[in-house]
Amino acid sequence: LSQPRKLVNNGNMYLVNAVLQPLVYCPPFRDLFRGLGGLVGQRERGETGVGATPLIDATVRFLNEFAYKEKLSLTHQAAREDDAVHSFLSTDVYDALKERRQFIIMRDCRQLDAAAYLGLYLEALDEELVTLRSSINRHKPDSSLKVKELRVDEGTQSREGQIEASSVESPISHIFGGRSRSTVRVPNQLDTITVKDWRLLQLNIQPDSVHTVEDALAYISRPQPVHVGQSSSSEVSQQVQIEALPSVLVLHLERFLYDAAADGIVKISKPVQIPFGSVGPEIMAPMTEKSLEPAHYKLYGVLNHHGESAGNGHYTVDLLHPNRKSGTGEAWLHIDDGAVSTVRYDDSERVEDGCANMLVYCRTALTRT
Numbered sequence: 001l002s003q004p005r006k007l008v009n010n011g012n013m014y015l016v017n018a019v020l021q022p023l024v025y026c027p028p029f030r031d032l033f034r035g036l037g038g039l040v041g042q043r044e045r046g047e048t049g050v051g052a053t054p055l056i057d058a059t060v061r062f063l064n065e066f067a068y069k070e071k072l073s074l075t076h077q078a079a080r081e082d083d084a085v086h087s088f089l090s091t092d093v094y095d096a097l098k099e100r101r102q103f104i105i106m107r108d109c110r111q112l113d114a115a116a117y118l119g120l121y122l123e124a125l126d127e128e129l130v131t132l133r134s135s136i137n138r139h140k141p142d143s144s145l146k147v148k149e150l151r152v153d154e155g156t157q158s159r160e161g162q163i164e165a166s167s168v169e170s171p172i173s174h175i176f177g178g179r180s181r182s183t184v185r186v187p188n189q190l191d192t193i194t195v196k197d198w199r200l201l202q203l204n205i206q207p208d209s210v211h212t213v214e215d216a217l218a219y220i221s222r223p224q225p226v227h228v229g230q231s232s233s234s235e236v237s238q239q240v241q242i243e244a245l246p247s248v249l250v251l252h253l254e255r256f257l258y259d260a261a262a263d264g265i266v267k268i269s270k271p272v273q274i275p276f277g278s279v280g281p282e283i284m285a286p287m288t289e290k291s292l293e294p295a296h297y298k299l300y301g302v303l304n305h306h307g308e309s310a311g312n313g314h315y316t317v318d319l320l321h322p323n324r325k326s327g328t329g330e331a332w333l334h335i336d337d338g339a340v341s342t343v344r345y346d347d348s349e350r351v352e353d354g355c356a357n358m359l360v361y362c363r364t365a366l367t368r369t
Helices: 014-024 027-044 054-067 077-084 091-098 101-108 114-139 171-176 213-220
Strands: 151-154 161-164 166-169 178-185 191-198 201-203 237-244 248-253 256-259 264-267 295-306 314-321 331-336 339-342 356-364
Touching (some): 014 027, 014 091, 014 295, 014 314, 027 054, 027 171, 054 114, 091 101, 091 114, 171 248, 201 213, 213 237, 213 248
Parallel strands (some): 201 248
Antiparallel strands (some): 178 191, 178 237, 248 356, 256 264, 295 314, 295 356, 314 331, 331 339
C-alpha cells in the first residue's frame, strides 16, 4: 500500500469508512483477504460451488480497489499526486452490511457507533468464512483454505470452581479475538470462573484514577466488590483478568454512557494519554509461563468521534501509513472524509483531546538488544 486513499462519505457511509481505513493497514487482516481473493474470483467465474458470501466478496473487492494505482507517466507529477489520494466509494461493503438483521435492529434502536459497526462487521465476516470453508470442503474435499482450523473448546470443571465457557476459534477470532477470565470469590465457596471471548476490549475511562491507556487496562484487573444474595459487598469480590490477547488489539474507550439525570446517553469528553507499548503480566490471568512475558503492540489507527452526544457527531481517523510517499517511510495521516493531511503523532507524549473512541494496535515481536 504505497498511497493513501480517500473514502467518499455520501451521508450514510461515514461509519463504515471510519472502520475500514485502519483495518486496511493491519497486515493480518489485509493478508487474510488477499489470500481469499483467488477463491472469490473462482466463484465469480463459476469454477467452484462456494455459497453466497456477499460481505467477503465486497471486502476483497474493496481491498483490491484500495490498493489499485493507475499506471501514470513519470512526467505527470500532478497526476500522480492526485492519484495518491484518489477518492472512491465503499458502497459494496456498506450494502452487504445493511442487509443484515443485526444492522437493521441497531439502526432502528439508534445504537450504531463505530464500535458497534466494527463488531457487526467482524461477526458477519466470521459467519461467512465458516460458510465459505464448509462449501469448499463440500465441493472440493481435497482443497484447503489457508486459514486457521476451527476449534471448539468446551467449558470444564476445575478445582478452583465452575468454569462456564465455550470458545470458537475462526480466522477472524484468530486475528481479533481475545479472552478474559472473570473470577467471583465468595467466602467459604468455590470460586466461580467465567471465560468470555471478545473482539473489542472495552475500557472504562470514567474513574478518576484513569488518565492513560495503561491506567484503563490496569483498572480492568482491579478486584471490585459485588453484591451476591445476602452477602455484603465487602465479602464478595469480582476480578477480571485477560487470558489471551489477539494479533490485532482493538481498544474501545467507553465515552458514551447512560445518564439518569439527563435521561439519555451522554459523552465523556475526557482526555486520555495514548498509546501504550505492551500489556504486562500484572493484568494477565496466571495460567502459563507465557503470561509472564509482556505482549508488545504498535498503534496503527485511532478513530475519533467529534460531537457532544452519541446520537450525532462526526468521525475522523488518524492512521499510520507505511509509506506516505515512496522512500520516506512511515507517517501519521489524518483523514476527514475527503481531506487527507500529515499530522505529528508523538508516541511518547500523545494526549488526545477527548475524542478518541477506538484504538487499533498490531502485535509486534520484541526486539532484543
